[in-house]
Amino acid sequence: MFVLVIGPAAAGKTSIAKHLSEYGILINLDAATPCNNADVDIRKWVKVEEIQEKFNLGINGALLKSMELIVSMDEWICADKNEIKIVDTPGQLEIFLYHNYGKKIVEKLERYDVVTSLFIVDAQEILSIENYLAMLAQNAMMNLKLMIPSVTAINKVDLIDKENLLKYIDKKYLEKKLEKGDALHSLAKSLIEYLEYTSILQRPLLVSAKTGEGIEDLYSAIHEVHCSCGDIS
Ligand SMILES: Nc1nc2c(ncn2[C@@H]2O[C@H](COP(=O)(O)OP(=O)(O)OP(=O)(O)O)[C@@H](O)[C@H]2O)c(=O)[nH]1
Ligand SMILES: [Mg+2]
Incomplete structure (x- = not known):
């Protein structure tokens, strides 16, 4: 299985990916940031600073261009089906939320193995x-x-008051808070139901890449997805 590690800038994607790579293979798809520990580093082929110069682009344009190049090549794909392959991605979330590069990467990887996403957010x-x-x-x-x-x-839980955060993760608490409200409140309530229906896990996991808290549970959750995708015995 490929695990696409996605999330906002500096949420801790690379730090989490490094932890998880203890269980498998690490592929760095962030062409702006070298990763010494990676088994495969996209910067062997694509470097953002070189793209900036070659195409006369700013940093964001060059990152998008790097994704265009990455989806057009296969050299970085490690296809060993027996391994979990952790794929670290750049923190420019619009690559996935706005442009189609994320989907293209998924379609590319699906030719080799099943793919899941790991969405990392900063608890703060x-x-x-x-x-x-x-x-x-x-x-x-x-x-x-x-x-x-x-x-x-939810990463960086070492930096916050966990009790405070746990309130929001409680569906009943949220629903109560959203009881009397306008269309936006209704939208928010529907969102909770949607996620409960679609998510394999009903609650986000609380982790800290700094202390290692929750990393084993996170791996177990990924492993569960792996099993439910049916590609391991
Ligand atoms: N306190 C604390 N700091 C963390 C944790 N995880 C990551 N950091 C720090 O947060 C900063 C960003 O971490 P990265 O792993 O580079 O985050 P990223 O999401 O890969 O960042 P980009 O690739 O630049 O978007 C670094 O200074 C990390 O040391 C955590 O769980 N706790
Ligand atoms: Mg990173």
Whole structure:
């Protein structure tokens, strides 16, 4: 199985990917950031700083161009079906939410093995109902765009008051808070139901790449998806 690690900038994708690579193979698809520990580093073929110069682009344009090049090549794909392949991606979320590169990568990888996504968010950014629900909405959009199973992990829990965060993860608490409301509240409520229906896991996992907290549970969750996708015995 390929695990596409996706999420906003600096959420901790690379740090989590490094932890998970203990269980499999690490592929770095971030052409802007070298990754020494990666088994396959896209920068062997595509470097953002060279693209900037060659095509006279700014950093964001060059990152998008790098994705265009990446989807057009196969050299970086490691196709060993017996391994879990962790694929680290750049923090420019619009690659997946707005452009079609994410879907193209998924379609490419699906020719070799099943693909799931691991959506990483920074716990510090979701410490209000509004922010938490907006994160769920992004997660839902990602699922819609990529149409693959998804696991969500809330990272950097070492930096927050966990009790505070756990309130938002409780469906009953959220529903109560959204009881009397306008169309936006209804949308938010429907979103919770949608995710409950679609997510393999009903709750996002709380992890810390810094302390290692929750990483084993995260691996188990991924492994569960792996088994339910039917490609291991
Ligand atoms: N305290 C704490 N810091 C973390 C944790 N995970 C990552 N960091 C720090 O957050 C920063 C960003 O981590 P990265 O793993 O590079 O995040 P990323 O999502 O790969 O970043 P981009 O690829 O640039 O989008 C680094 O300084 C990490 O050391 C965590 O669980 N706790
Ligand atoms: Mg990274």
